[in-house]
Amino acid sequence: MENILEVRNLRVWDLNSDKVLIANNSFDLRRSSCLAIVGESGSGKSITCRSIMRLNGSSLRQSGEILFKGENLTTLSEKKMRRKRGRKLCMILQNGMSAFDPSCVIGVHLKETLAEHFDCDWKKNEIEEKMKLAMESVMLKNPIEIMNKYPHQLSGGMLQRIMIALAIVLEPDIIIADEPTTALDTVSQFEVVEQFIQLRKKMGCSMIFISHDLGVVRKIADEVLVMKDGEIVERGPTEAIFLKPEHKYTKYLVSTRLALSENFKKLMRGETIVAES
Amino acid sequence: MRIFKNLSKDKLATISVTVIVVTIIVGLFAPFFAPHDPNQVNMSLRYASSSWEYLLGNDHLGRCILSRIIYGIRPSVLWVLVALFISVLIGAVLGFLSGYFRGKVDAFIMRVCDIMLSFPGYVMTLAIVGILGVGLGNILIAFILVKWAWFARVIRTSVMQYSELEYVKFSKASGISDLKIIYKHLVPVTFSDIAVISSSSIGSMILQISGFSFLGLGIQAPNAEWGMMLNEAREVMFTRPELMLAPGLAIVIVVSAFNFLSDALQVALDPKLLNSKKRPQQKSPTTTVKIQKKEVAH
Amino acid sequence: MGRYIINRVFISIPLLLIISLLTFVLINLSPLDPAEVVLQAQGVPKITDELIAQTKEELGMDQPFILRYFDWLVASLQLDFGDSYVTGKPVWSLIGPAFLNTFKLTFVSSVVIIVMSILLGVICALKEGKIVDKSVRGVSFFLTAMPSYWLASIMIWYVSVKFDLLPTSGMDSYKSYILPVIVITISYAGIYFRNVRTSMISNLNEDYVLYGRACGLPEKKITVHILRNSLQVAISIFGMAIPIILGSTVVIENIFAWPGLGSLSVKAILSRDFPIIQAYVLILAAVFVLFNTVSDIVNAAMNPKIRNDL
């Protein structure tokens, strides 16, 4: 199998403090496979994703090569890159609640995106029809009604599935999902993960899947990258990593997976807030 | 003390603190620092320009301007700080009461705050001065009456937010007395929010008080006050514009120092603000509420 | 939406009643006997108890408090605020034109302030951390630390002595607006532009911006979304700003001899002309509540989340 995405010596640093956030990472994503990135909070998972999309904030700089089907994304013009986003590389964010403009109904974002990518080759009705079908396929009933709702009127799981539906319509080559299940309760988590598995089956697209939840990772991923402090400390096929973790950090992660109950995670998060403010 | 460390790294903040501390000390010990009696009239020295004896020159009655500026620190800065302290204190007590105990107490206090805040502060101050009569004391009373509601509001939000935290809930559940929880857990964390809001209103308060004195509603002659000195200078503005300089600059310097300090404090207490790129996980109550309602009148 | 408006308006009615009661109580709390004040204000040389009693009767002050309040409230609703203690003229004939003048000044200033703040705020937010941003913020920092009357005096001196171009006092032509508006703008735009900027920046870092970009939306469309969201905050701030400016042009009016509410109220305070003070406070508080209500409604129209809260 060939590689659809090759990341070579990716390095990201903060201009203000000169801190290196990602240090010379290289990894590949094979066609039609799913690569999971795991690691503790702050290990640079999200930054890696955003670097691939070239969407890091203005204070961050990146170097290295990102080859998408052999084409170097880092040297593309902003305009060409923009066409790739959404159509070729699609991102699904962690928090559906904040991923849509709170003062517009969901439909506005969907239409704008679809109009942007399919303007010339599709008729409007056709897009809407496709969108409706996609939404139904991710178990969203009444798609029209949902499109006329504001984000705050929908649940996190629904919003997550709307993002997945949008990805289905856009038919990207790579889907990058940044902790798509973390903000959800257990039931919706299960549903959303199901949708991801369906998505892969149906479209056969490649996927980068970030998660804290090793259970989910084991279910969905073919390969795993373990990151710590901006470095990749271990990589390999999922089963191998779970059965025979080599790096001691991975061992630690795998061994604590069971001990890490949901409640405890929440508690940890609460305390980091106190420490920061 | 992370705060002080952060602050001392910031050069502007260090300068501001120095300016403020010096101003306060000079004001407290005005008789010691002032070269002359601020109210001593000397007609032979009317409008004299600066000399070695009278560094900043003399005003329309031949009084030493430097001494008047120094004595002016008391009403213009020190008394403002006192008024601010009292209204923050009232606000803090009520804010803690309603934010911590919630329920009926909270509803009642917040309704009162709503009513207080539905008057424009400046008009309210004018009204109170109108009723009680002119004078610095009355203006300060008016300020306290007008401002506490605003502080109570913000402090309540802050207290409410921190009461939600696990360890506070835990302490509550394990039967530790409320007073102890407030004192041990809530006061330390809300203190930073209180410091930020109170420091951010000093500047505008100083400007407002000097404005009232400028209108002749504040301190009465012959006492020295910066706004009052500007008012006196205004009468001879066209012939002696230089008289407007010293008191005006004094106000600008002190107010800027306080404003800089307040900004620096905000950053020092909330380093997230420095690199705003990184989205704060939780907006601090002060920043959000302040955006909604910041009133500065001159 | 219709229900929200009705609810919101209904909330403000009791508030207005309480405010009017408070205003009335405040005046009656005064340490001075109003009758005495009237006599003093009219320059009666010797104030006897008889005279006071007589005046009290004239003013209807021998009646119970609640009755007087209702009489006053009903009269006030018909814009009858009584007569000035000092001049004996009806208060409305003094305060009405003054209010109009102040309102004109406030209106013009507010428009300039809003335009300037949005413009500067948006520019600075888009250029966050660049030289433009830093210098605009630096300058505004010092301008907001200046007492507005000081700035005004300097301007008057400069304009009249050096150039003699603009009128420096009174309210004769459109030119009279220029200086006061500049001074008011300088003291307020600095604050409000910061608000616009902060709200813009916090929106720039929202997830929906990232997601929009990740979906390949053009920067122009994303900016429209950001503006839409950040102006929401701005609108509620401006809604509050207008009555605040209305209430605090006092100093500026005094300096530029603007025949408005500020000049009138300061004169009234110095001569303890209570009916004028009372009317002044009542009118401004009512305007304040009105603007609050309107800006809440506008905000709700723009922000669907708020609509459900009430």
Ligand SMILES: Nc1ncnc2c1ncn2[C@@H]1O[C@H](COP(=O)(O)OP(=O)(O)OP(=O)(O)O)[C@@H](O)[C@H]1O
């Ligand atoms: N714009 C930025 N400027 C500077 N530092 C940043 C910026 N964004 C993120 N960082 C830092 O980069 C590091 C990695 O962040 P990142 O968001 O990639 O972590 P993560 O692995 O996704 O964590 P999480 O599991 O919490 O999502 C963190 O230490 C963070 O503080």
Ligand SMILES: [Mg+2]
């Ligand atoms: Mg992340």
